[in-house]
Amino acid sequence: MMLSEQAIKRRLRDRDSGLAITPLLDSTQVTEATIDLRLGPDLVVTRRETGVVAFDPARTTDLAAEIGQYQTYLRRPLGSAFYLHPGDFAIARSLEYVTLPDDLSAQALGRSSWGRLGLVIATATTVQPGFRGTITLELANLGRVPLVLYVGVRVAQLALHEAEGGPSSRRFHFRSRIRQA
Amino acid sequence: MPGPSIALGQHVDRLRWLERQAHERLRSAEERVNVVAERSIDRDDTAGVHLLVQMLSLMLAQARRTIDRDLRLALERPERAERVLGNVRGALGMAEEMVSASLEAVIFPPERDMASLVQPYIRLARAVTRDPRTELIFGTMEPFDYNVWPNSYREIEKNVEELAPDLTATVADLPRVAQIEYPAQADADTFLHAVVAHEVAHLALERPSSDPSYETEWHAVFERRRQDSAFAARPQDDPDVKRLSNWFRELTCDSLGLRLVGPSFLLALTEYLLPSRDPNYGPGTYRQPHPPPAWRLHRLRAQAVSYFDRPLRVPGRDVLRLAREQLDLYHALVPVDEYGSPRLDRRQEQTEPFIPRQPPPQEFLDAARHERNFLETALQEVVDNLDDWVEQARYTRGTFQRDLPLIWHKLDQGIAPAERVIDRRSRRWAPGETEWARAPGEFELQGPSSDWSEPVDWRSILNGGYFYYLYHSSLKASPGTLEEERRRDRDFNNSITRGSIELSELHRQMLELRTQFDWLNDPEDPAT
Numbered sequence: 001m002m003l004s005e006q007a008i009k010r011r012l013r014d015r016d017s018g019l020a021i022t023p024l025l026d027s028t029q030v031t032e033a034t035i036d037l038r039l040g041p042d043l044v045v046t047r048r049e050t051g052v053v054a055f056d057p058a059r060t061t062d063l064a065a066e067i068g069q070y071q072t073y074l075r076r077p078l079g080s081a082f083y084l085h086p087g088d089f090a091i092a093r094s095l096e097y098v099t100l101p102d103d104l105s106a107q108a109l110g111r112s113s114w115g116r117l118g119l120v121i122a123t124a125t126t127v128q129p130g131f132r133g134t135i136t137l138e139l140a141n142l143g144r145v146p147l148v149l150y151v152g153v154r155v156a157q158l159a160l161h162e163a164e165g166g167p168s169s170r171r172f173h174f175r176s177r178i179r180q181a
Numbered sequence: 182m183p184g185p186s187i188a189l190g191q192h193v194d195r196l197r198w199l200e201r202q203a204h205e206r207l208r209s210a211e212e213r214v215n216v217v218a219e220r221s222i223d224r225d226d227t228a229g230v231h232l233l234v235q236m237l238s239l240m241l242a243q244a245r246r247t248i249d250r251d252l253r254l255a256l257e258r259p260e261r262a263e264r265v266l267g268n269v270r271g272a273l274g275m276a277e278e279m280v281s282a283s284l285e286a287v288i289f290p291p292e293r294d295m296a297s298l299v300q301p302y303i304r305l306a307r308a309v310t311r312d313p314r315t316e317l318i319f320g321t322m323e324p325f326d327y328n329v330w331p332n333s334y335r336e337i338e339k340n341v342e343e344l345a346p347d348l349t350a351t352v353a354d355l356p357r358v359a360q361i362e363y364p365a366q367a368d369a370d371t372f373l374h375a376v377v378a379h380e381v382a383h384l385a386l387e388r389p390s391s392d393p394s395y396e397t398e399w400h401a402v403f404e405r406r407r408q409d410s411a412f413a414a415r416p417q418d419d420p421d422v423k424r425l426s427n428w429f430r431e432l433t434c435d436s437l438g439l440r441l442v443g444p445s446f447l448l449a450l451t452e453y454l455l456p457s458r459d460p461n462y463g464p465g466t467y468r469q470p471h472p473p474p475a476w477r478l479h480r481l482r483a484q485a486v487s488y489f490d491r492p493l494r495v496p497g498r499d500v501l502r503l504a505r506e507q508l509d510l511y512h513a514l515v516p517v518d519e520y521g522s523p524r525l526d527r528r529q530e531q532t533e534p535f536i537p538r539q540p541p542p543q544e545f546l547d548a549a550r551h552e553r554n555f556l557e558t559a560l561q562e563v564v565d566n567l568d569d570w571v572e573q574a575r576y577t578r579g580t581f582q583r584d585l586p587l588i589w590h591k592l593d594q595g596i597a598p599a600e601r602v603i604d605r606r607s608r609r610w611a612p613g614e615t616e617w618a619r620a621p622g623e624f625e626l627q628g629p630s631s632d633w634s635e636p637v638d639w640r641s642i643l644n645g646g647y648f649y650y651l652y653h654s655s656l657k658a659s660p661g662t663l664e665e666e667r668r669r670d671r672d673f674n675n676s677i678t679r680g681s682i683e684l685s686e687l688h689r690q691m692l693e694l695r696t697q698f699d700w701l702n703d704p705e706d707p708a709t
Contacts, residue, residue, distance in 0.1 A: 013602060020596040023688040027633035041687070075223050078690050097597040097684060132595045152691065 003160040018101030034157040038095040043074045045090045082149045084141045094135040105163045118143020121156045129163045210280045224290040225299035229316030229358045243345030244276045279336045286320030297683040301639045308574035309385035314356035321365035329380035330360040331387045371679040375449035382437035406559035427470035443576040444485040445644040475516045497586030504648035576640045588645030599684035600634040636688035646678030
């Protein structure tokens with residue numbers, strides 16, 4: 001069952017609920033059934049001219065290290081612009097630190113205002129119960145025009161769902177790899 | 182013997198060569214400045230770095246004009262060439278030295294352990310110096326030490342008359358930029374950087390003399406007390422008087438540092454001073470500027486404990502007792518003998534064969550004991566007036582006691598303790614909870630607000646995170662606890678603390694610049 005605005009706010013106000021979206025800079029971020037998330041200050045961009053034919057997990061012992069050679073970490077202050085050109089891909093994180101209790105899961109979704117411009121914000125959308133950290137956003141510009149994203153702009157939304165059955169036997173404990181909170 | 186025309190030809194060749202070399206050397210210096218300028222864009226202390234590199238660029242441009250003028254003069258007046266060329270060579274050396282010395286600690290930006298603390302410490306520096314234009318630059322150093330250079334323009338000021346006399350007035354009117362140096366080593370982490378408050382305190386003592394200032398009052402207290410002591414007859418430049426003055430300054434900065442960031446300062450100072458990396462003990466330490474470490478830590482204890490006195494009636498106040506216990510446990514590590522050496526630790530045992538440690542000379546200990554009463558009396562007068570001197574900047578007991586339970590509770594739940602939900606409070610969300618007691622002058626209970634939440638004070642996050650880590654670390658500590666596990670725990674708690682400080686700072690920026698950033702809040706969705 002998806003949580004409504006009132007249910008979300010009730011949980012956020014309850015200091016023992018285990019649900020936290022912090023900092024929530026504006027209460028209007030809680031909409032009818034989702035919570036808007038803002039673009040955080042840390043970005044990882046993949047350089048265009050890598051000279052790499054393919055990233056093939058079958059042909060490399062350390063795919064992450066190989067990919068890392070072609071990525072650049074950027075940090076931008078609040079309100080500054082980041083240009084995402086057509087075809088470009090960047091990894092970002094939400095400004096907010098999210099904590100989910102064991103009885104809630106979430107889905108990270110794009111906002112339709114950005115979707116209409118060609119921005120995809122997430123390719124791995126499910127956030128597991130018990131999650132703690134910032135939400136990783138995989139940004140891709142599928143349009144034909146560069147998009148200007150600003151650190152702090154509302155770029156994604158989180159839909160919360162009740163999860164039945166109690167905590168997982170595998171305790172989920174994740175932190176964003178871009179820059180640890 | 183060559184005739185005049187041959188000699189003149191050689192003279193011109195020589196000048197041309199020197200001109201080429203001068204341009205190349207200046208270009209190299211300018212390139213170094215430009216590289217730092219380019220790298221400074223993403224730094225958290227970019228404003229201070231920008232001011233410094235801008236001044237260096239102006240100085241180099243002016244130096245280039247001066248050198249070109251001198252070379253032309255040497256060409257036109259061969260009889261004065263040697264003297265003029267001597268000036269040119271001197272100017273080139275000065276310019277290169279100025280750039281090297283100014284940029285030495287600025288080359289690399291602050292890393293994760295310090296980055297989230299940069300803006301908070303800059304705000305603190307502005308408050309204690311009472312100058313809103315004050316900037317700080319942060320740089321790492323190889324020794325495990327903390328240092329402050331109150332004036333980042335010192336090399337520029339040294340050379341401005343020679344290299345760029347036209348800029349003298351500009352340099353005199355520059356905003357203050359100070360430089361804080363901290364250890365580059367991995368053991369230096371966000372918790373330990375509470376020690377930086379001591380360095381910021383130095384800036385309060387060293388404000389310009391034209392400003393009716395804390396330094397005048399501080400120095401007046403020292404001089405007045407000295408005139409009533411056994412040191413009255415000695416001149417001001419007497420080595421013992423200078424050492425006393427340094428000790429007085431350092432002990433004042435300790436007291437002020439604790440006032441600025443709270444009891445975590447004492448925890449961090451204990452961690453910094455006690456282990457064998459303490460730089461204050463070694464040959465020739467009698468006249469070094471810092472007093473015995475154990476004495477410094479013992480005299481701060483009462484001030485730190487005062488943050489736990491008269492507990493406010495806040496929800497969750499039991500954690501104050503748990504935190505106070507950690508303070509006591511840390512203090513138990515300090516040698517009882519206040520003039521004694523730090524106790525041997527495992528690192529010292531390992532390094533003893535190649536870094537021999539020596540106990541302080543007896544004359545050092547005798548001096549410390551003899552001067553103790555004089556210094557303590559003078560310091561008491563300073564401490565009694567500290568709150569007046571640092572009014573806006575101090576971290577209050579009320580804020581500490583109000584915030585610690587909130588932070589503890591959030592950390593227990595794995596939530597980054599970056600904000601306080603006001604909306605919850607205004608709706609009296611927890612029936613039965615008592616109102617917070619009002620502590621006059623400490624903090625005010627806030628009335629209804631339209632904001633959902635407010636950022637937690639970064640010093641509360643630092644204090645809360647540090648005490649929380651120590652408490653849980655002490656619960657786990659046993660002979661079987663691996664060093665690696667302890668390190669991992671510390672790294673995790675550091676991570677959540679600095680991340681929370683970062684979030685709190687972003688929150689604060691959004692609130693302060695609400696109008697400017699209002700467009701970031703546009704919730705309108707063109708979807709129908």
